[in-house]
Amino acid sequence: MRKTFGEKIFVAFDMFVVGVLCLVCLYPFLYAIFVSFSDPNELARVSGFVYKTAGFSLDAYKNVLHNYQIMNGYKNTLFIVVTGVLLEFIMTVPTAYVLSRKNVLWRNGIMMFIVLTMYFSGGMIPTYLVIRNYGLYDSLWSLTLPVMLNAYNMIIVRTYMSGIHDSLSESAMLDGANHLQIMWKLFIPLSKPALAVLVLYSGVGHWNGWFRAFLYIGKASKYPLQLVLRNLLIQGSELSMLNNVSTADHDFVLATLKQASVIVSTLPILFIYPLLQKYLVGGIMIGSIKE
Amino acid sequence: MQTKYRKFTKDNIKKDFRRNKLLYLMILPAIVFYILFAYVPMIGNVMGFIDFVPGIGFKGFFAGDWMGFKYLRDFMGNIFFYRLLRNTVLISLYNLIFGFPAPILLAIFLSEIPFKGYKRVAQTITYLPHFVSTVVICGLIVNFSLSTGLFSDISAMFGGPRISFLQDAKYFRTIYVASGIWQSIGWSSIIFLSAITGIDNTLYEAAVIDGSNKLQQIMHVTIPGISSTIIIMFILQIGQMMNVGAEKIMLLYNPSIYDTSDVISTYVYRKGIVEMNWSFSAAVDLFNKVINFILLISANAISRRVGETSLM
Numbered sequence: 001m002r003k004t005f006g007e008k009i010f011v012a013f014d015m016f017v018v019g020v021l022c023l024v025c026l027y028p029f030l031y032a033i034f035v036s037f038s039d040p041n042e043l044a045r046v047s048g049f050v051y052k053t054a055g056f057s058l059d060a061y062k063n064v065l066h067n068y069q070i071m072n073g074y075k076n077t078l079f080i081v082v083t084g085v086l087l088e089f090i091m092t093v094p095t096a097y098v099l100s101r102k103n104v105l106w107r108n109g110i111m112m113f114i115v116l117t118m119y120f121s122g123g124m125i126p127t128y129l130v131i132r133n134y135g136l137y138d139s140l141w142s143l144t145l146p147v148m149l150n151a152y153n154m155i156i157v158r159t160y161m162s163g164i165h166d167s168l169s170e171s172a173m174l175d176g177a178n179h180l181q182i183m184w185k186l187f188i189p190l191s192k193p194a195l196a197v198l199v200l201y202s203g204v205g206h207w208n209g210w211f212r213a214f215l216y217i218g219k220a221s222k223y224p225l226q227l228v229l230r231n232l233l234i235q236g237s238e239l240s241m242l243n244n245v246s247t248a249d250h251d252f253v254l255a256t257l258k259q260a261s262v263i264v265s266t267l268p269i270l271f272i273y274p275l276l277q278k279y280l281v282g283g284i285m286i287g288s289i290k291e
Numbered sequence: 292m293q294t295k296y297r298k299f300t301k302d303n304i305k306k307d308f309r310r311n312k313l314l315y316l317m318i319l320p321a322i323v324f325y326i327l328f329a330y331v332p333m334i335g336n337v338m339g340f341i342d343f344v345p346g347i348g349f350k351g352f353f354a355g356d357w358m359g360f361k362y363l364r365d366f367m368g369n370i371f372f373y374r375l376l377r378n379t380v381l382i383s384l385y386n387l388i389f390g391f392p393a394p395i396l397l398a399i400f401l402s403e404i405p406f407k408g409y410k411r412v413a414q415t416i417t418y419l420p421h422f423v424s425t426v427v428i429c430g431l432i433v434n435f436s437l438s439t440g441l442f443s444d445i446s447a448m449f450g451g452p453r454i455s456f457l458q459d460a461k462y463f464r465t466i467y468v469a470s471g472i473w474q475s476i477g478w479s480s481i482i483f484l485s486a487i488t489g490i491d492n493t494l495y496e497a498a499v500i501d502g503s504n505k506l507q508q509i510m511h512v513t514i515p516g517i518s519s520t521i522i523i524m525f526i527l528q529i530g531q532m533m534n535v536g537a538e539k540i541m542l543l544y545n546p547s548i549y550d551t552s553d554v555i556s557t558y559v560y561r562k563g564i565v566e567m568n569w570s571f572s573a574a575v576d577l578f579n580k581v582i583n584f585i586l587l588i589s590a591n592a593i594s595r596r597v598g599e600t601s602l603m
Contacts, residue, residue: 004504006504006505007504007505010403010504010505010506011403011404011405014400014403014404015404015406015409017400018397018400018401018404018409018413019413021397021413021417021476022412022413022416022417024473025416025417025419025420025473025476025477026416026419028428028431028435029419029423031431031441032431049441049444049445091320091321091324094317094318094320094321095317095318095320095321097317098314098315098317098318099318101311101314103307103310103311104307104311104314105299105303105304105307105308105311106307106315110318110322113322113325114321114325117325117329117330117333119584119587119588120333120580120584121329121332121333121580122329122331122332122333122334122335122336123332123335123336123339123559123573123576123577123580124537124556124559124560124563124564124572124576125338125559125563125564125569125572125573125576126332126333126335126336126338126352126573127332127335128563128564129335129338129343129345129351129352129569130328130331130332130335130349133348133349134327145328146328147328148324149321149324149325178313179313179314179317180313180317183317204422207424208422208423208424208425208426209424210424210425210426210538211537211538211541215564226424226426227426229424229426229427229430230426230430230542232430233426233427233429233430233433233434234426234429234430234433234542255434258430258434262427262430262431265424265427266423266424266427269422269423269424273419273422276422277414277415277418281481284481284482284485285485
């Protein structure tokens with residue numbers, strides 16, 4: 001079908017608007033890249049709108065990679081992500097499996113017991129005091145144990161498992177397999193797309209989280225990366241990065257350091273971004289089918 | 292093949308337990324988890340009515356004097372009550388007015404792009420901010436808001452002043468809501484885009500034969516085609532009206548702009564964790580939580596009813 005003149009105009013306008021939006025979405029990250037690779041002395045001459053690197057220097061990255069607080073934050077965050085994802089996987093899969101079985105008398109009761117917590121939870125203050133009472137304050141476990149089961153993610157996995165045909169588990173039962181074996185050998189391999197959603201949501205959440213650490217971690221040596229970043233980017237604390245810098249260049253050296261740490265902390269997300277896009281778009285759909 | 296247990300008779304409970312022992316064992320950790328990390332804090336909410344006594348462990352939740360609704364009345368009579376309520380509701384309202392239509396528009400725009408590659412690249416780019424940490428995004432916002440920053444450049448381009456936007460109370464809501472749209476527009480468009488993909492193509496063909504142009508097709512085919520999704524998402528967002536989290540606001544605000552930026556959750560944080568007014572802040576939080584609960588339950592009930600009549 002030939003396109004009319006009006007349609008061509010419409011498509012051009014449409015693509016232009018979407019293109020502009022893409023630039024707006026991308027610019028802050030380009031800004032971070034440009035500034036982080038800039039030479040602080042040159043950067044002093046450019047004001048707010050940065051559209052290319054001003055000079056070129058890798059000093060900011062060298063500084064960031066040698067900075068104790070940032071590297072220690074990285075280490076803490078890696079620990080949190082690995083333990084957090086493992087714990088959530090170990091907790092979620094059996095729960096989702098049991099709740100996807102049909103002939104369990106207490107199933108709906110247990111489901112209600114879980115769903116209620118999605119509607120009404122302990123407030124920030126009682127939760128804080130309870131976690132302190134468990135002795136988790138200042139421990140990295142305070143960032144993973146209290147969130148090792150997420151009802152929303154669990155429901156995604158459960159919905160997916162409910163869609164696996166009954167005849168499979170029934171015939172495995174007849175062959176003498178028990179539920180643990182069926183879950184392990186049949187349902188985990190068959191639920192890969194939903195489990196990918198679980199692992200990715202959990203991993204990205206733990207990587208990006210800062211607020212729980214802000215509440216529960218007092219010791220600077222246990223700060224996760226995002227909390228270190230928050231202190232650097234927003235509180236303007238300088239993390240003893242600027243030892244031999246004259247005050248005149250100070251602001252611009254700090255600016256390159258900030259953006260280099262933005263890039264260094266966001267890089268892992270960019271690396272797994274193709275996976276995120278592939279699986280999580282599907283996850284939205286699984287999640288919206290039921291509940 | 293297997294009998295299904297529906298009724299809680301004595302016989303059924305016994306049989307079910309014998310048959311499903313392993314299943315119950317498998318779900319036991321989850322139940323323990325929910326008791327420890329969801330129900331214990333939930334019961335802890337009573338501290339809004341009983342004076343919390345620190346330093347004596349869990350007994351502290353019940354050891355103090357019964358205060359009833361005193362803290363709630365204190366909060367309602369507080370000079371900040373109106374400001375907190377106004378800020379919380381206004382931020383939600385602006386989010387609803389500007390943030391809700393944005394991803395719908397984007398989904399329509401994306402669906403009308405005839406070039407697959409362009410569309411895919413646009414999706415990839417617009418989803419990206421959703422995955423970047425709030426700290427990084429707020430760090431960039433703080434940077435752009437300086438008087439030497441990007442926003443001042445743009446303002447100067449249009450003859451406006453160069454100012455520190457985050458030091459001026461009147462810009463906070465705009466910055467908060469606009470950056471929120473920026474973060475979520477792409478990701479939120481997915482559900483609408485998939486609804487558009489589900490529209491029967493023959494409807495468009497019929498519209499073309501009837502001589503309608505693109506705009507008319509969007510108005511009369513696309514939007515009615517996704518109206519049930521729009522309605523459900525709208526109701527669900529209304530259910531979140533009173534739920535403005537502290538996480539992002541705390542990264543952006545400062546005492547000089549509390550007038551427009553302080554919301555209930557940030558106030559609870561300061562009164563509770565910082566000033567250790569344990570029971571008062573818990574009461575404020577509980578007030579917010581109860582309103583949230585009512586909104587959420589009603590929104591879900593309504594969306595289920597709408598969903599049944601219009602989606603199926």
